[in-house]
Amino acid sequence: MGNVPILISKLGKVYATAKVRVVALRDVNLRFEEGVFAAITGASGSGKSTLLNLLGGLDTPTEGTIEVGGRIISEMSREELALYRRSQVGMIFQSFNLIPGFGALENVALPLIFSGVAKRERRKRAAEMLARVGLQARASHRPSELSGGEQQRVAIARALINRPRILLADEPTGNLDSRTSREIVTLLSDLNRDQGLTVIMVTHEEALAWEFASRGVRLSDGAVQAEEPWR
Amino acid sequence: MKLRDHLALSVANLWKRRLRTALTVFGVTIGIGALVSMISFGTGMQKNVSESFQSLDLFNSLTVFSQDFMAGERFDPDERPAQTPPPGAPSVVIDDRVLGKIAALKGVDIVFPDVRIPAIVRFGGKEEFRLIQVVPARVISSQMFRFSAGRGYASDDEDSLVVSSSLLKQLGVDDPKSSLGKKMVISSIGFDFSRLNPADLAAALGGERLPFVTEDTELTIVGAADNQAAFGPIPVPSDVLLPPGVAKRMKKLPFSNIWDIFRASAGRLGYPALNVRLTSPAFVGPVKKEVTGMGLRVFALADQFKEVQRGFLILNMVLAAVGMIAIVVAALGIVNTMVMSILERYSEIGIMKAVGASDRDIRRIFFVESSAIGFGGGILGFALGWAVSGVINRVVNYFLAKQGVPFIQYFSFPPWLILGAIAFSVAVSLAAGVYPAMRAARVDPVRALRHD
Numbered sequence: 001m002g003n004v005p006i007l008i009s010k011l012g013k014v015y016a017t018a019k020v021r022v023v024a025l026r027d028v029n030l031r032f033e034e035g036v037f038a039a040i041t042g043a044s045g046s047g048k049s050t051l052l053n054l055l056g057g058l059d060t061p062t063e064g065t066i067e068v069g070g071r072i073i074s075e076m077s078r079e080e081l082a083l084y085r086r087s088q089v090g091m092i093f094q095s096f097n098l099i100p101g102f103g104a105l106e107n108v109a110l111p112l113i114f115s116g117v118a119k120r121e122r123r124k125r126a127a128e129m130l131a132r133v134g135l136q137a138r139a140s141h142r143p144s145e146l147s148g149g150e151q152q153r154v155a156i157a158r159a160l161i162n163r164p165r166i167l168l169a170d171e172p173t174g175n176l177d178s179r180t181s182r183e184i185v186t187l188l189s190d191l192n193r194d195q196g197l198t199v200i201m202v203t204h205e206e207a208l209a210w211e212f213a214s215r216g217v218r219l220s221d222g223a224v225q226a227e228e229p230w231r
Numbered sequence: 232m233k234l235r236d237h238l239a240l241s242v243a244n245l246w247k248r249r250l251r252t253a254l255t256v257f258g259v260t261i262g263i264g265a266l267v268s269m270i271s272f273g274t275g276m277q278k279n280v281s282e283s284f285q286s287l288d289l290f291n292s293l294t295v296f297s298q299d300f301m302a303g304e305r306f307d308p309d310e311r312p313a314q315t316p317p318p319g320a321p322s323v324v325i326d327d328r329v330l331g332k333i334a335a336l337k338g339v340d341i342v343f344p345d346v347r348i349p350a351i352v353r354f355g356g357k358e359e360f361r362l363i364q365v366v367p368a369r370v371i372s373s374q375m376f377r378f379s380a381g382r383g384y385a386s387d388d389e390d391s392l393v394v395s396s397s398l399l400k401q402l403g404v405d406d407p408k409s410s411l412g413k414k415m416v417i418s419s420i421g422f423d424f425s426r427l428n429p430a431d432l433a434a435a436l437g438g439e440r441l442p443f444v445t446e447d448t449e450l451t452i453v454g455a456a457d458n459q460a461a462f463g464p465i466p467v468p469s470d471v472l473l474p475p476g477v478a479k480r481m482k483k484l485p486f487s488n489i490w491d492i493f494r495a496s497a498g499r500l501g502y503p504a505l506n507v508r509l510t511s512p513a514f515v516g517p518v519k520k521e522v523t524g525m526g527l528r529v530f531a532l533a534d535q536f537k538e539v540q541r542g543f544l545i546l547n548m549v550l551a552a553v554g555m556i557a558i559v560v561a562a563l564g565i566v567n568t569m570v571m572s573i574l575e576r577y578s579e580i581g582i583m584k585a586v587g588a589s590d591r592d593i594r595r596i597f598f599v600e601s602s603a604i605g606f607g608g609g610i611l612g613f614a615l616g617w618a619v620s621g622v623i624n625r626v627v628n629y630f631l632a633k634q635g636v637p638f639i640q641y642f643s644f645p646p647w648l649i650l651g652a653i654a655f656s657v658a659v660s661l662a663a664g665v666y667p668a669m670r671a672a673r674v675d676p677v678r679a680l681r682h683d
Contacts, residue, residue: 079591082592086588101243113236
């Protein structure tokens with residue numbers, strides 16, 4: 001696939017119901033180079049999660065385009081978007097979003113089901129992935145039997161199981177204490193440095209973002225307020 | 232996504248909500264069970280009727296009447312208008328010459344006159360009044376008769392008879408076998424011609440002495456018939472059957488019904504009717520045409536069978552409609568369960584979509600789940616229908632056996648019903664899963680992930 005620059009141009013997103021019209025994003029123009037560790041900050045309601053959902057192919061913009069690896073994802077069909085989510089990006093969330101009834105290994109292996117990977121292969125790859133995030137001993141534990149940090153590690157392993165080039169993190173430390181938050185962001189940073197993984201992290205913890213991210217984007221009221229290379 | 236994974240996911244989901252799954256499956260089970268027993272009853276009845284038609288050779292049988300037989304009576308609804316004789320045309324008398332002509336037709340196997348004798352039957356100290364039918368030995372040994380014990384008489388002159396199992400039962404014989412070889416007395420009634428003088432007739436009118444005599448003939452029971460064809464114009468099977476040779480020797484009224492008496496007075500007494508058996512049902516049409524051409528009327532049960540089958544089609548449809556009500560209720564149960572399942576698994580669906588499940592994947596997960604419910608319900612429903620109809624069959628037969636009715640399978644479970652019940656159950660469940668599956672596939676992952 002070569003370079004994976006992410007090109008966002010004139011991006012706008014409006015949530016319209018019968019009564020209200022909420023402008024979540026307006027005229028956002030951004031470019032992320034491959035291998036970048038970018039932090040998107042801003043107050044709550046500034047549109048940062050909306051931007052991440054659009055990048056992750058979970059939502060479609062009202063206007064503008066998003067181009068990833070030469071393909072315009074904002075014009076993809078629902079079926080193509082599912083394939084994009086499955087193969088090009090991995091996502092983690094503030095609330096981890098693990099399936100409660102599944103063990104850690106099964107949660108990590110879940111995306112492989114939709115890729116049509118056979119069970120034996122799924123288990124092998126999921127076990128490898130769990131080892132990489134340091135949780136090989138917790139493979140059969142349910143999410144409720146894991147700490148917050150461990151759950152987020154399982155989520156990271158799941159996000160990376162299909163070997164995507166981009167990892168999108170939506171407030172990954174929002175539910176964690178400061179020590180664990182640091183561990184998780186360090187893990188993301190290591191993955192970025194060691195494997196060239198592009199990481200785009202939405203966070204409101206600016207200090208943490210300053211320390212680890214190589215680029216910062218601050219959103220305010222759905223528009224880019226500041227954009228700076230930090231390192 | 233592989234089918235195996237779909238199945239594993241669905242089974243895991245259904246298992247997680249065991250009680251609800253079990254209740255939904257139970258609903259389908261009842262629906263399919265009701266439908267299966269209804270349809271098996273319909274097909275069972277149809278099978279019984281067509282099998283007995285077939286085994287009793289009724290498709291090969293015709294009855295021939297003279298034109299004025301039961302004139303004005305409606306006994307052949309299909310053919311009556313066309314066969315009304317032109318007024319004043321001489322009516323053909325069915326005598327041995329006509330019988331010979333019909334016997335010579337191509338495809339005719341046996342022709343024998345329909346002769347019934349009113350008589351009192353005595354056996355083991357009990358007696359019953361019956362119309363006794365005269366049947367040649369060749370016919371009694373054919374597949375028109377089924378014997379529960381013994382056999383038919385071997386010749387037309389043998390001093391023996393065949394009796395029905397149900398008459399034996401009424402005479403107090405429970406095991407037909409025990410009656411074989413024993414003597415039965417047939418007390419036939421005849422005119423006493425010696426007393427046909429005015430004085431005696433006057434006395435008879437006074438009720439003193441009727442010009443009738445009875446004559447007892449002792450015959451050996453050689454066979455007990457279970458099932459037999461109802462020949463001729465009287466659609467009631469006779470309970471006692473005699474060889475023609477024996478009947479000739481008996482004193483008897485030569486009439487089987489009141490019409491014969493009028494005919495006899497007009498000097499045109501022939502046989503009231505002829506029973507014709509063909510070598511194959513294919514000859515029904517041609518023989519019917521020939522015999523009609525002789526100026527006689529023909530009645531073929533094969534014609535009636537079409538009507539009977541139309542009746543069964545309607546019966547089956549009515550039964551299926553009753554069963555369908557239960558199915559519709561069960562289908563609503565599935566819709567309810569699946570919609571509940573979407574609400575419960577809202578965030579799970581969001582997660583699956585976020586990690587790359589397509590709309591189609593989600594849709595299929597739900598379709599596989601609802602069809603799994605249908606499959607389980609189909610199998611259990613068939614088993615339920617089978618069990619319930621087995622019980623009903625036993626109960627009904629228990630009561631009918633007391634009245635001398637032989638054991639009958641009222642329900643029929645052909646292989647297509649097994650496969651059809653399961654396939655139909657799955658199809659209904661799939662249909663019930665359409666709305667929930669579509670709704671699940673359209674779940675917006677962004678909203679679903681914000682859900683909790």
